[in-house]
Amino acid sequence: MSATFTVGLLLLLSAVGFWMGRTRAVTVAGGRIATLHSVPNYYGSFVALWAGLPALVLVLCWMALRGPVIDWLVLDGLTPEQVEIWARVMLPPNDLSALLANIAEETDALTETHRQLLLININNLAAGQAQYVNAAVVGAIQPAADHLNSLRNLANWTLFAAVAALSAGGLAFTWSRINPSLRARNNVERIVTWLLILCSTIAVFTTVGIVLSLLFESIRFFTKVPVTEFLFGLHWSPQTAIRADQVGSSGAFGAIPLFTGTLLIATIAMIVAAPVGLMSAIYLSEYAPKKVRGLVKPVLEILAGVPTVVYGFFAILTVAPFIRDMGAAVGLSISSQSALAAGIVMGVMIVPFVSSLADDVINAVPQSLRDGSLGLGATRSETIKQVVLPAALPGIVGAMLLAVSRAIGETMIVVMAAGLQANLTLNPLESVTTVTVQIKSILVGDQEFDSAKTLSVFALGLVLFLVTLVLNVVALRIVQKYREKYD
Structure with a gap:
């Protein structure tokens, strides 16, 4: 069950909610639209928004948290023997000796770099791309790849069920509240206003984030190179030596x-x-x-x-x-x-x-x-x-x-x-x-x-x-x- 299918279901339920809300408004008015507080389309929009928005928030939060949680569960399920087999093939001697010592002391053996490299191998194997994985470590990490696929399937089905239940619940609850005195237009406009405020806030924080990322990394650069040299220097040649023992320009x-x-x-x-x-x-x-x-x-x-x-x-x-x-x-x-x-x-x-x-x-x-x-x-x-x-x-x-x-x-x-x-x-x-x-x-x-x-x-x-x-x-x-x- 893919996330695309889940989002498609969410859109379908929202469309159904719009139709049901509009129809319900006309029905409770007895065909006399003038007795309604708002026009029927607002009642339909009211039901559609409550059928779609809470579930959409759930989908976004789920997608943000699913990857890190699944990665943690996959790595946590690896045995020290599996990690050692993988490390002996994939890591240089210096890193390998430190990792084996940490395993023996039952401490956190994998550094962040090791974790990312191991996850790349597991993801490639889980995606059926074994040609990108060293054949010597396939047997050791194959159970982790199978575990990864099972967790992803479980997460997708759980998300599908949760979205369906939440969307259907919001649809049924708001549909039952429709009556001629319901201020549907006010509710819809209030929701839309908050959505516009949210979008503008995201735009502002995105701009602030871009500026701060530039500023922080620039400060790191200016700790290595003086500001006056950068702003007023007349020669640009950014080539620098990568290692201390390497012959290269100072830049x-x-x-x-x-x-x-x-x-x-x-x-x-x-x-x-x-x-x-x-x-x-x-x-x-x-x-x-x-x-x-x-x-x-x-x-x-x-x-x-x-x-x-x-x-x-x-x-x-x-x-x-x-x-x-x-x-x-x-x-x-x-x-x-x-x-x-x-x-x-x-x-x-x-x-x-x-x-x-x-x-x-x-x-x-x-x-x-x-x-x-x-x-x-x-x-x-x-x-x-x-x-x-x-x-x-x-x-x-x-x-x-x-x-x-x-x-x-x-x-x-x-x-x-x-x-x-x-x-x-x-x-x-x-x-x-x-x-x-x-x-x-x-x-x-x-x-x-x-x-x-x-x-x-x-x-x-x-x-x-x-x-x-x-x-x-x-x-x-x-x-x-x-x-x-x-x-």
């Missing part, structure tokens, strides 16, 4: 080249996207015939859904060679991977965002403002410049902010068209890299999480978050200033 974590490259590419992208996107939005909303608008606007919105890797291929196969050849024709030396190529293609990618959002904002400007301006003798272009655009400025600023955020956060185009080399330069003809590209590059593959190299990505993310926050605050002040003028 250089000056982030100025990364932030410079990010701003350079984002600036080039906005130089392309802002005027093109805004002018196309003005044309589509103010000048274009309906047929042209009906054709061009959907095409622009389709371009917004093109995967960024496609733009990356276009940049590295078409735009970058074209720029390099044009530079060679006039005697300029242009890198095969340049900030200019990445910025231009990124700007093309962002144009649909700016155009679509700005077009919607311009269309939202009341027609009465246009009519008043035209009635006073202004031309169409004067009306657009002096009335429409100032009135739509808050929305246009929002569109530009979204475009800037997309440009700062883009990774694939920069990887393919601008490269990975952290150069401190403002020359758009040279290869640069960005913060997001370095985050992606550092976290690829197996990394030691306690190293300065890995922790540096959290510091980069924190600074990027703060920069974005400052931009949003400044933009909000601009929006408020001009909105007061046109309220």
Whole structure:
């Protein structure tokens, strides 16, 4: 019995509850709907919510606790002999000797790392993937795999029975309470209000969690690397030695080249996207015939859904060679991977965002403002410049902010068209890299999480978050200033 089937049953009972509640309301009213406190649909929603929500909370709690509890029961059911057989095959000599000593002393022999490795082997065997498990330990952990499957089946059936009972009980209880004086609408709206509060609280705590995770890991990084070196250093080379006896670089974590490259590419992208996107939005909303608008606007919105890797291929196969050849024709030396190529293609990618959002904002400007301006003798272009655009400025600023955020956060185009080399330069003809590209590059593959190299990505993310926050605050002040003028 899978959890999907259980959720399906829950949805079915909720739908049945809606129908039964609505039908019951009509029946107790004797067909006179006016005698009911609320319309019949509210009675149906009242029954459906009580049939679904308590059981849904049970499902979520069960799914959160089932895995850790089952893992604990499986490991607790292993005998010392089974653990020893597994350890002799899977663990290095140093870990093995310590584990055997702990078993002999009847203490907790398995460390957290050992537990995770053993659980991976047991889960693979339980899933029928014995090819991923060392053949020498299959016999020792096969009983644990069988125990795991039996516990999962028991948990799924228990959850199914509990959900069915709770949902049916909630359905029957609320159905029996339906009468013309029941304030169904008030109850439903109160539940929905609390659900909205819960969702907004989850969103807030998620944001707080993200910020705190960045902050705590960044503090760990700054205990290894000084803040001044990170913020004002001019050289970025995060390679460090993994072991004390290994020959390797001590690393250089000056982030100025990364932030410079990010701003350079984002600036080039906005130089392309802002005027093109805004002018196309003005044309589509103010000048274009309906047929042209009906054709061009959907095409622009389709371009917004093109995967960024496609733009990356276009940049590295078409735009970058074209720029390099044009530079060679006039005697300029242009890198095969340049900030200019990445910025231009990124700007093309962002144009649909700016155009679509700005077009919607311009269309939202009341027609009465246009009519008043035209009635006073202004031309169409004067009306657009002096009335429409100032009135739509808050929305246009929002569109530009979204475009800037997309440009700062883009990774694939920069990887393919601008490269990975952290150069401190403002020359758009040279290869640069960005913060997001370095985050992606550092976290690829197996990394030691306690190293300065890995922790540096959290510091980069924190600074990027703060920069974005400052931009949003400044933009909000601009929006408020001009909105007061046109309220």
